Amino acid sequence: MLTIHHLNNSRSQRVLWMLEELGIDYKVERYERDPQTMLAPETLRAVHPLGKSPVITDGPLTLAESGAILEYLAEQYGNGTLVPEHGTPEYRSYRYWMHYAEGSAMPPLLLKLVALRIANARMPFFIKPVARKIAASLQAGFVDPQLALHFGYVAKALERSGWFVGDSFSVADIQMSFPLEAAMQRGPAAAYPTIGAFLERIHARPAYRRALEKGGPYAFAQ
The missing domain is CATH 3.40.30.10 (Glutaredoxin)
Structure with missing residues (x-):
């Protein structure tokens, strides 16, 4: 089995x-x-x-x-x-989102988590201000702009049908669920209604429950 x-x-x-x-x-x-x-x-x-x-x-x-x-x-x-059927534009879109989820969407979220852990880590008092400044600079200068870029892009993609491929639910939606759930937990996705609506829709599916x-x-x- x-x-x-x-x-x-x-x-x-x-x-x-x-x-x-x-x-x-x-x-x-x-x-x-x-x-x-x-x-x-x-x-x-x-x-x-x-x-x-x-x-x-x-x-x-x-x-x-x-x-x-x-x-x-x-x-x-x-x-x-x-x-989707092989060889169709929908199939190419499906393969794109299957790779995008981990190749592009997750890295800035992981950097966000690392920066937060650096800022909140236990360390000698004389090092803490330096570590927090480095973490804040990383977030403001790179991580947060990347998150806004990527999740703005994702939100726009969902405007067409509410799904990532064509007009119906697919494996690409399952693959994209984790970065969007993580983004909602860590802040950047909350500003985009289409992402929130997508998460509500998948969370209501009987198989998801x-x-x-x-x-x-x-x-x-x-």
């Missing part, structure tokens, strides 16, 4: 969602982050050398990276659903 190795509050939530949309049988192995470091437990290294989630095992196959996993699930179990029940608490769905 296909198994998803699921880490709480992580990208693997969207893989659970994809599995529920497809309606296939699967098993969930749950892992919890270290409450101090927020890193995945070492036990995940027994599944994949990088010790990260999501990872799926399906017979002899072990596959990491959420985009690759979603594409595999669509090809192996989707029966032609949730993916079932995935939350299978995966446990997920802060980004708040």
